[in-house]
Amino acid sequence: MTKIGFIGAGKIAHALMKGLLSSGAVTPSRIYASSNTEESLQKVKILGVNTCLDNLWTVKNSNITILAVKPLVFPKVLHEIAPAIGPDNVIVSLAAGVTIDSIQQRLPHHAKVVRAMLNTAVQIRDGAISYSTGKNVEDPDQELVHRLFSSVGLTLEAEEKHLVAVMGLSGSGPAYFYLILEALSDAGVRHGLSRDVSTRHASQAMLGAARMVLESGRHPGELKDEVCSPGGVTIDAIYSMEKAGVRAAMMDAVDACIKRNYELSRLNE
Numbered sequence: 001m002t003k004i005g006f007i008g009a010g011k012i013a014h015a016l017m018k019g020l021l022s023s024g025a026v027t028p029s030r031i032y033a034s035s036n037t038e039e040s041l042q043k044v045k046i047l048g049v050n051t052c053l054d055n056l057w058t059v060k061n062s063n064i065t066i067l068a069v070k071p072l073v074f075p076k077v078l079h080e081i082a083p084a085i086g087p088d089n090v091i092v093s094l095a096a097g098v099t100i101d102s103i104q105q106r107l108p109h110h111a112k113v114v115r116a117m118l119n120t121a122v123q124i125r126d127g128a129i130s131y132s133t134g135k136n137v138e139d140p141d142q143e144l145v146h147r148l149f150s151s152v153g154l155t156l157e158a159e160e161k162h163l164v165a166v167m168g169l170s171g172s173g174p175a176y177f178y179l180i181l182e183a184l185s186d187a188g189v190r191h192g193l194s195r196d197v198s199t200r201h202a203s204q205a206m207l208g209a210a211r212m213v214l215e216s217g218r219h220p221g222e223l224k225d226e227v228c229s230p231g232g233v234t235i236d237a238i239y240s241m242e243k244a245g246v247r248a249a250m251m252d253a254v255d256a257c258i259k260r261n262y263e264l265s266r267l268n269e
């Protein structure tokens with residue numbers, strides 16, 4: 001059975017560990033996690049995984065090592081783990097804006113590098129994941145990584161140049177939808193619903209709509225048209241949303257996210 005290492009035990013590492021463990025794809029004894037402080041390891045220790053303050057220990061113990069540290073500490077961590085990377089180790093980076101090439105340059109020439117973008121919903125196995133593979137990654141390595149990620153969400157292979165769009169869309173996406181849910185919930189409260197009932201109805205409507213799109217494969221515009229009866233109530237709501245520029249606001253939000261990602265990437269170079 002595959003052994004998974006985590007370097008970094010912060011928010012995304014914790015979310016991914018939780019998802020992998022609840023899927024049964026891996027048992028706690030097969031997860032090895034290291035971080036730079038005992039404090040940050042405490043949260044993952046509760047999951048029953050093996051922990052250590054030594055990143056080399058993580059690489060030596062795992063077949064797949066997931067790098068879940070901030071881009072700023074990436075060069076330091078890569079320099080530290082490079083000597084322990086053998087030809088069978090697969091290194092998966094979760095860092096936004098750090099390219100496969102820049103990782104590869106800091107590791108031995110045989111290093112197998114995968115770059116992935118995922119979101120926090122992996123913890124409930126409803127994540128959205130895209131990944132790209134480096135030159136040394138072979139089919140069995142890719143199948144392993146793909147299977148692992150598939151256990152925690154929708155997993156699609158992508159060209160590396162598209163990972164930034166994935167980050168702007170589904171990586172940060174949960175925050176956009178929480179904001180919309182909060183606004184809809186406020187609307188329900190304004191019209192007399194309790195906060196709880198309002199939030200649950202709004203959330204279920206969002207979940208149902210998303211599942212309709214994913215399961216039918218139909219264009220969202222077509223599904224929207226089906227809800228809008230001629231002269232009915234929904235088309236008036238849609239008109240109001242269009243007047244407020246909701247569509248452009250969502251596209252602008254993704255643009256802003258991508259722009260900021262490029263700024264941060266330049267700072268980390």
Ligand SMILES: NC(=O)c1ccc[n+]([C@@H]2O[C@H](COP(=O)([O-])OP(=O)(O)OC[C@H]3O[C@@H](n4cnc5c(N)ncnc54)[C@H](OP(=O)(O)O)[C@@H]3O)[C@@H](O)[C@H]2O)c1
Pocket residue numbers: 007008009010011012013034035036037039040055067068069070071073076077094095096117118119120171
């Ligand atoms: N959060 C998300 O939704 C998300 C989604 C997709 C991708 N990502 C990417 O995932 C990476 C981590 O993000 P995050 O949100 O999980 O950040 P985070 O919560 O700040 O976690 C970073 C972790 O790295 C540890 N760390 C720092 N220096 C280290 C070192 N030298 N060796 C080992 N561990 C070290 C930190 O420990 P201390 O706290 O003790 O310093 C902490 O446990 C980032 O590159 C981010 O771009 C995040």
